[in-house]
Structures are given as C-alpha cells and as structure tokens.
Amino acid sequence: xxxxxxxxxxxxxxxxxxxxxxxxxxxxxxxxxxxSFVLAxxxxxxxxxxxxxxxxxxxxxxxxxxxxxxxxxxxxGFPNAFLGLMAEPVVITIAVASLAGVRFPRGFxxxxxxxxxxxxxxxxxxxxESTFVIGALCPWCLLVTVSTTLVFASLTHVNxxxxxxxxxxxxxxVLTTGLRLGVDSLLVVLWLGAITTLVLAKYGAALVQ
Amino acid sequence: xxxxRSSSKPDTNEQSSAAERRGRLIIIAVCALLVAxxxxxxxxxxxxxxxxxxxxxxxNGAQAQGDLTVREDSRRLxxxxxxxxxxxxxxxxxxxxxxxxxxxIEQLRETYGDRxxxxxxxxxxxxxFNSERAARAVEAAAQxxxxxxxxxxxxxxxxxxxxxxxxxxxxxxxYAEELGLDMAKWDAAYNSEDTLQFIRDDFNDGxxxxxxxxxxxxxxxxxxxxxxxxxxxxxxxxxxxR
Numbered sequence: 001x002x003x004x005x006x007x008x009x010x011x012x013x014x015x016x017x018x019x020x021x022x023x024x025x026x027x028x029x030x031x032x033x034x035x036s037f038v039l040a041x042x043x044x045x046x047x048x049x050x051x052x053x054x055x056x057x058x059x060x061x062x063x064x065x066x067x068x069x070x071x072x073x074x075x076x077g078f079p080n081a082f083l084g085l086m087a088e089p090v091v092i093t094i095a096v097a098s099l100a101g102v103r104f105p106r107g108f109x110x111x112x113x114x115x116x117x118x119x120x121x122x123x124x125x126x127x128x129e130s131t132f133v134i135g136a137l138c139p140w141c142l143l144v145t146v147s148t149t150l151v152f153a154s155l156t157h158v159n160x161x162x163x164x165x166x167x168x169x170x171x172x173x174v175l176t177t178g179l180r181l182g183v184d185s186l187l188v189v190l191w192l193g194a195i196t197t198l199v200l201a202k203y204g205a206a207l208v209q
Numbered sequence: 210x211x212x213x214r215s216s217s218k219p220d221t222n223e224q225s226s227a228a229e230r231r232g233r234l235i236i237i238a239v240c241a242l243l244v245a246x247x248x249x250x251x252x253x254x255x256x257x258x259x260x261x262x263x264x265x266x267x268x269n270g271a272q273a274q275g276d277l278t279v280r281e282d283s284r285r286l287x288x289x290x291x292x293x294x295x296x297x298x299x300x301x302x303x304x305x306x307x308x309x310x311x312x313x314i315e316q317l318r319e320t321y322g323d324r325x326x327x328x329x330x331x332x333x334x335x336x337x338f339n340s341e342r343a344a345r346a347v348e349a350a351a352q353x354x355x356x357x358x359x360x361x362x363x364x365x366x367x368x369x370x371x372x373x374x375x376x377x378x379x380x381x382x383x384y385a386e387e388l389g390l391d392m393a394k395w396d397a398a399y400n401s402e403d404t405l406q407f408i409r410d411d412f413n414d415g416x417x418x419x420x421x422x423x424x425x426x427x428x429x430x431x432x433x434x435x436x437x438x439x440x441x442x443x444x445x446x447x448x449x450x451r
C-alpha cells in the first residue's frame with residue numbers, strides 16, 4: 001500500500017482537490033496583495049517627495065523608482081498597484097469561501113476567469129514594458145507578476161476541472177486528462193522559466209552589480 | 210490495476226493507469242530539466258563579466274587613481290590643462306532641475322573657466338522619454354567639436370520637448386541643422402552604437418559612484434551638495450586655495 005507509485009497517486013489526487021487549488025490561490029493572492037500594498041505606499045511616498053530613496057533601488061537595473069516614475073506605472077491615471085488592492089481581496093474571498101465549502105455558480109466562476117484574465121494580461125504588459133522599454137525592474141512588480149501567474153493558474157485549474165468555462169464534453173475530457181497528468185504544472189514551470197530566461201538574457205550580470 | 214468501482218468523483222478516486230503514471234514521470238522529468246536549464250543559464254549569465262567592460266582608460270593627472278568622476282575622454286565644457294580643480298556634473302538634458310542650474314553653471318564657467326575644468330557626464334534617467342536621445346544629440350555634436358552649442362540648445366529649448374512621451378529625433382535633428390553642423394556626420398554619430406555606448410559608460414560610472422538623480426556634482430572627485438550658487442563658489446574658492 002505504501003509503494004512509491006501509490007504515494008505519487010495520492011499527491012496527484014490531492015493536486016485536484018479544492019483544498020490544494022484554493023490554498024495555493026489564497027497564498028498567491030496574499031503575496032500579490034502584499035506586493036500591491038508596498039507598491040501603492042511607495043507610489044504615495046514618491047508623490048510626496050520625488051527624490052525619496054526607496055530600499056528597492058539596488059542598482060541601475062533593479063530600480064523601482066525608475067519604474068514608478070514611468071507613465072506606464074499609472075496607465076489609468078492612478079498607480080497600477082491600486083488595481084491589485086481592489087482585485088486581490090476578491091480573489092482571497094473566493095478562495096477562503098471555497099475552502100469553507102461554498103460552491104460558486106458556474107457563471108460567476110466563468111466571469112472571474114475572464115476578469116482575472118484581463119488582470120493577467122495587464123500584469124504581463126507591464127512586465128514587458130518594464131523589461132524592454134523602461135529598462136529597469138522593480139522587485140515588488142516582479143512579485144506581482146509571479147503571484148498573478150500563480151493565481152491565474154489555480155483559477156484556470158479549478159475552472160477547467162469543473163468545466164466552468166462551458167467547454168464541449170470532448171474538449172473537457174481531453175483537458176481533464178491533461179490536468180491528471182500535471183500538464184498544467186508543466187506549463188507554469190515553462191512559463192516562469194521563459195520569463196526568467198528573458199530577464200537574464202536581457203540584463204545578465206547587470207542584475208547583481 | 211484499473212479500479213472499476215463507481216464513484217461520484219471518478220476523476221479523483223480512480224487508480225491511475227500505467228500509461229498515466231509514465232506520462233506523469235515524463236512531465237516531472239521535463240520540469241526538472243527545465244528548472245536545471247534555467248538554473249545553469251542563470252549561473253552563466255550572472256557570473257559573465259558585463260559586456261560593457263570599461264575599455265576607456267581611467268583618468269590620471271590631478272585626479273586620484275581609479276576616480277570614476279572623470280575619464281580621459283569625458284566631455285569638457287572648459288578644458289584647462291593640469292587644472293587644480295575639476296568640476297563634474299552628471300546631467301540629464303530633460304531634467305528640470307538641471308535646466309534650472311544651467312544659468313548658474315554658465316556663470317561659474319564665466320568666472321572660473323580659466324582655472325577650473327568643467328566636465329559633463331551624461332546621466333539620462335530612464336524615466337525621461339527623450340533624455341537619452343538628447344544625450345545622443347549632444348554627444349553627436351561634440352564629436353564634431355560643437356559640444357557647447359548643442360548643450361546650450363538643449364537647455365534653452367527644454368520646455369519645448371521635455372516631459373513628452375513622443376520621440377523627438379526630428380526636432381533634435383533640426384537643432385543640429387540650425388547650429389550649422391555637418392549633418393551627414395551628425396546623423397551617423399546620432400545613430401551609432403559607439404555614441405550610445407559612450408553615454409552608457411558615463412551612466413554606469415555615475416551608478417558606480419552612487420549617482421541616482423540629476424544634477425549631481427563632484428568637485429575634485431568628491432561629491433558635493435551645494436544649496437545655492439554661493440555655496441558652489443565658496444567650495445570652488447576653497448578648492449583653488451588649497
């Protein structure tokens with residue numbers, strides 16, 4: 001009963017449970033909320049005194065002041081971090097309620113998927129602007145990028161598992177097989193590996209100078 | 210192996226087939242390889258000496274060895290051979306504070322231009338959309354001996370192009386024409402990789418010196434933080450008297 005195959009089976013079954021999916025969602029959303037909070041506070045400090053030194057300015061590349069002063073940092077006329085302060089508590093509520101046994105209607109989960117998808121796209125637009133246009137990175141923004149990816153992955157996972165995205169049966173069956181094999185984890189690793197590679201290729205040793 | 214008992218959640222309670230297990234192991238292996246690959250790449254990238262190694266020789270003469278504030282080929286508004294005092298400004302042509310001190314610097318140059326070397330170092334802040342272009346425009350002019358004219362032009366016209374999110378290449382080219390520069394040479398220099406590298410080298414020296422904003426001044430290699438023009442003249446007088 002305790003063969004390694006059984007253990008692996010148990011892990012993979014656990015991966016499909018609400019407990020695992022919503023716990024990781026809760027954890028990632030808390031990280032994202034915390035990072036948004038720091039970014040929002042820094043934005044206010046910079047507005048009060050544009051010359052204030054922020055502890056996240058490590059060198060030319062890791063420089064959150066340069067990022068915060070860019071026009072991209074306030075695309076909608078206020079610091080982007082305010083969006084995180086508004087959106088992440090909703091995700092936290094969904095995760096906590098689901099852990100407590102609440103089942104949200106399919107339409108509700110479908111809508112969350114779409115809205116969070118927009119946030120995901122925005123996070124990556126900011127990441128690419130920061131990396132390739134502004135030419136500086138800010139640690140808290142990178143934490144938002146990563147945690148947004150993890151929240152998006154867990155939300156997508158649960159919505160594919162329960163078919164809250166209204167897929168035809170056949171397509172859902174194929175995707176369920178993918179989830180059972182752990183293809184979703186592979187995609188997350190591939191994705192995070194790719195953005196890490198991009199940053200390293202672009203900046204290299206300048207990151208640690 | 211296959212467990213056929215029916216369940217409300219067949220997906221999560223079924224025993225996995227051998228094929229499924231194999232698939233999982235392959236995916237785990239691929240993930241491990243990816244992580245290892247990124248790790249190796251990270252190690253190589255982070256330990257590789259930066260491409261921007263300083264080919265430019267460090268300064269000598271009046272300056273201490275290894276002083277990054279002035280290099281042999283740094284741009285000089287006033288070049289006094291064997292000057293006892295060297296005044297260095299890290300500047301950004303799009304920075305309002307730099308434009309604000311520009312008249313004071315002009316006055317200083319008038320007073321001390323025969324005794325003090327005035328050096329400028331490019332420090333185009335990434336947050337200013339056109340600052341690097343402006344630096345390239347000035348450096349391109351400097352390469353045909355017209356540093357001062359373009360330097361003045363940038364500050365005098367800053368309000369016309371500063372703080373905008375549109376590329377101002379055409380406007381800067383027009384300035385070069387107005388100054389009567391050799392446009393073929395200017396165009397080539399404006400777009401050349403060497404010009405950009407020169408500016409980046411200046412910028413990197415500034416970062417290494419702890420410069421984080423503009424204008425930042427150094428007097429004989431020492432960071433100074435004058436509040437007024439009087440502070441500056443006092444500091445220069447003291448340095449000259451030494």
